[in-house]
Amino acid sequence: MKHSTTNQRTRRGRGPARRIGRTLALVLPVVLVLSGTLAVTRVNWSGNPSNSVLTASEATSSDVSTRAVSRAPQDVLRDKLLLELQEKNPGVALTHLQEAMNGRPSLAKHCVSIARALGRAAVRAYGPTRAQSFARPVCDTAFASGVAATHF
Template sequence: MKLAARRMARTLALVLPVVMVMTGTLAVTQVRWAGGADSQLLGPTGSSDAAEEPPQQQLRRHLLAELWENDPGVALDGLAQAMRERPSLTQYCTGIAKELGRAAVEKYKGNLEKARAFARPVCDESFASGVSTAR
């Protein structure tokens, strides 16, 4: 009786950690990591085109819409938030910020001073660079 109990305990001691690791790993792979604020920041993904679009394009499209609906400051704040929440997108930050700068100049019909007034220290002042090169 004691021998059977000891054998069962050894078997459990060897098998249980493996089972726990495997189920934990499988559970982690099922978590939707891009939920919550990120999915809202990146815009709706209901259409099949948006689902196929890379995250940086979704972010760019969403921020340009914010710029036109509100002002460039709102778009730049959204860009800064996206960079904090999705560090994998930081390689696209400069390009997006420059594009926002050019769009701000377009929104304000070439008024560089008005567009430049919204500059924020996001992506090494790339917004201001985009405003300057918009001519």
């Protein structure tokens, strides 16, 4: 039996580009369906208007002016954690700070200033020794430095 090499052709399109294309053809629809499903779960389906967003026609002029003075997310988080520090304890506030940093990495650049503010508030509320006992490795040692800065 004779094997001829002159009539053999290489099959084009069987390389890595075709495999990548097939993988995308299978994975992309799944990703799109899942992202659509997640988007639908964020919609308020309960019919409770207290959590729903106002449309432009429903908003009054006082609502618009109130929303125009919206605060930065880091300021809202700082105030929430300071209130939590007063109502509960600094340990709970630091745990929620860490969760907020994990949940919204965009706030990470404000972590040190928020933790220092919590440290200063902890000294005012609990005294320097007890405030230091709540220290955690959140945002390096910013909480501890806030305690130390207020104490000394």
